[in-house]
Amino acid sequence: MATRPPITHCLSKHFGNAVRQFREGKGWSQELLAEQADLNRSYIGELERGQAIASLMTLEKLATAFGVSMSHLLSHTERIAMSNNANTFELTSIAC
């Protein structure tokens, strides 16, 4: 059985999924999001893949670019996490 990854790893994955969903909802490329949020394109890619942990500064830049509050972007992240955990329970798979 696979070892459950640490919660912090899950958090970065779920946050990355939230960022990707918001970006795709706007029909933006990673390049365009990077430009709108004043962040590096490769950093956006790392965030979306859950390979980087965002700071509150980054969260603020992304939320501002998407035109939402920071808490809204995090609420969406939490919904993804809950949905993922529910699926995990059903599938008895790993958490993220």
Added chain:
Amino acid sequence: MATRPPITHCLSKHFGNAVRQFREGKGWSQELLAEQADLNRSYIGELERGQAIASLMTLEKLATAFGVSMSHLLSHTERIAMSNNANTFELTSIAC
């Protein structure tokens, strides 16, 4: 006239105030919060003074220690920021 500090500086100040308010609401010392959140005591002090920028990992640890969601802790931060901005408008002072 004082120069308005950068928004990221304001964010860390407002987040620090939110953390302090939640901690004091529980009647906890910084030491106890550090223990509950598995963080360093001096780091808690830096966060509360707005001298450190939290990562999402730190936000998650603090929210878990307080028994609230990450988005709830950030909503409170945003309320502090809005209240502060309103006061700033009235007093024509600096933002944070």
